[in-house]
Amino acid sequence: MKGMxxxxxxxxxxxxxDNVWNIVSDIDNEPKFWKGTKEIRxxxxxxxxxxxxxxxxxRDQKCMQEVKLYPKEKIEALFTKGVIVGSKIITLTAKDKKTILDVKWDIKLSGMMGMFTGMIKKHIQSGTEQALQKIKEEIER
Structure with missing residues (x-):
């Protein structure tokens, strides 16, 4: 998609x-790790x-999400309505006795907000890095 x-x-x-999945699949707990997510209903x-x-x-915007869990493999969150359009996919890969946690966003801001996509990209990038760091610390302590 253009402008994504x-x-x-x-x-x-x-x-x-298993340990990593237990934390990331508790999607109601998302605001604990992801500071970009304020509230979930x-x-x-x-x-x-x-x-x-x-x-x-x-801006306290509300977005609708369709989240699909693929146990111990990935979590697919599709933004179906609201200021964000696109997806956030979290993938887990076993590597020796470790786990690689990978997050891929493919998003843009809808409508007139589209011009802010570049600006919000930096926020989402750093928010994602912080979230993964928090998840890692939570699991490894």
């Missing part, structure tokens, strides 16, 4: 994939699919 901001951040965590849960409304730090 792609962000990719990875961290190696000194823990088995689940609308429906169905097996590994969650429809929810999140309030993001950017």
């Amino acid at each position: 901001a792609e962000i990719q951040v990875s961290v190696e965590i000194d823990a088995q994939i 689940n609308i429906s849960k169905n097996d590994n699919m969650v429809n929810r409304e999140i309030t993001i730090a950017f």
Whole structure:
């Protein structure tokens, strides 16, 4: 898609994939690690699919998300409505006794906000780096 901001951040965590999955798959706990997510309101849960409304730090905007969990493999969050359009995909890969946690964003701001995509990209990049660092510290302590 034109004007999309792609962000990719990875961290190696000194823990088995099960331990990492237990933390990252607790998606209701997201604001604890992701400072860009202020609040979460689940609308429906169905097996590994969650429809929810999140309030993001950017002007307290509300976005609708469809989150699909693939146990011990990945979490796919699609932004379906709101100021952000696109996806955030968290992937887990086992490596020896460690886990690689990888986050890939492919997003843009919708409508007139599109001109701020570049500006918000820096915020999301640093927010993602901080979140992965917090997750890593939480798991390794």
